Amino acid sequence: MKKSPLRPNEKKGGRLNIAAIRRRQIVDAAMEVIVQQGIQELSLSAIETRVGMKRGQLTYYFPKKEDILLAVFDHVVQMMHERIGTDKCECAIPAESGWGMTCLLLQKMLTLPLPNPAFGVLQYTFLSQAGHREDFRQRLASLYGEWREELARGLEQDLAALPGRPPCSAKTLASLVQALLHGIVMQCAVDPEAFDRAEMLRLCVELLGGYLGMSGPEPIDATPASNVRTSPEQGARSNE
Incomplete structure (x- = not known):
């Protein structure tokens, strides 16, 4: 196994936290087995050999x-939190800017490298287990639920301002954003050259922004102040 740098919880007051280091080494070894051989090959013997x-x-x-x-699994969930800009305790999505966070998430997923090259394999490995592992399903549902609720809270104001258009619920729109991101990430994991990422980013922003009457600056800046609402006429022209 490659030697990993120490994590914050592995050193206390100048002393090494040996227990935390050993646990991390075991988890890293188990992840290697799952990524390289599949979850069905995970065994104590295989972990012993690697660690x-x-x-x-x-x-x-x-x-x-x-x-x-x-x-x-908990480590994968933590990586998922980090991937969408949150930690385990609180969500970093600014409730006042659902559109801004949507732009930021699209930009992160399409332009930034994965925090861990094995992340995609591990994520979908555990998603595939959710059908027969209720504990996995509940933890994943909780993660996606927190993300969806925070994103919907910001999108609520954007939808309320739509002129003359029957709005969908903010929760439904937030779910659509999640589904879009999932599909993009899955394609990138399977075939990194499937599409031009800059072009995909522009297309997603134009499609979602056209519905909300919002524009995404170039390069996209996800801070609330930089996302300017267009007039209905401008929004219509952007979709022509």
Whole structure:
């Protein structure tokens, strides 16, 4: 295994937190097995080989393989939070700017590299387990629910200002944004050359912005002050 830099919780007062380091090494080894061989090949023996620990050391930190799997899942959820700009405790989506956050998310997903090259494989591995793992499904549903609610809170004001157009609910629009992002990320993971990312970014902004009557500056700046509402006539012209 490659040596990873220390994380914030692995050093306290100038001293190494050996337990935190060992747990992280075990989780990293388990992720490598899942990414390279598949979740069905995850075993204590496979982890021992990669991390260089004996069974007694391994089970001291994680008594069962299931405990390691849950730790990997929690780490993937944490990476998902980081991917959409949140941490585990609070959401960073500015409620007053749903359109601004939509632009920011599109820009991040299409222009920034993945925080971890294995992220896509791990994410969809655990999504595939949600059908028969209720605990996985509930944790993922909670993550997506928090993200959707915060995004919808900002989009509510954008929808309320739509002139002469029957609005959909903010929750439905937020769900559409989530679905759009998921589809884009999946295609990028499977085929990085599937489309021109700058062109896809412009298209998404034009389609969603046309519906909301909003414009996205070039380059897109997701801060609320930089996203200017267009007139209905301008919005219509942008869709021609």
